[in-house]
Amino acid sequence: MKKVLLLGVFLVGTLVCTGCNPTESAVLSVDRSQCMGCAKCVAVCKGDAIRIISNKAVIDPTKCINCGNCVEICPVNAIY
Numbered sequence: 001m002k003k004v005l006l007l008g009v010f011l012v013g014t015l016v017c018t019g020c021n022p023t024e025s026a027v028l029s030v031d032r033s034q035c036m037g038c039a040k041c042v043a044v045c046k047g048d049a050i051r052i053i054s055n056k057a058v059i060d061p062t063k064c065i066n067c068g069n070c071v072e073i074c075p076v077n078a079i080y
Helices: 038-046 069-073
Strands: 002-006 010-011 050-053 056-059
Touching: 038 050, 050 069
Parallel strands: none
Antiparallel strands: 002 010, 050 056
């Protein structure tokens, strides 16, 4: 299922991912209550899928390739 975070509202649908790990979910999520807006995830995102909006990370599921770099670098484990 595809989750789109748009100003705190999740929309659910289907996403076909190319270049990602097909055995895992194609979309990563951000726990906005944990995110501190450091932007480390933006710097390592291979798909240019992460933006900081209102001091919180937001992942564009149409660009996310599920590389997991953001998960690894997040100092507060806000991305999963």
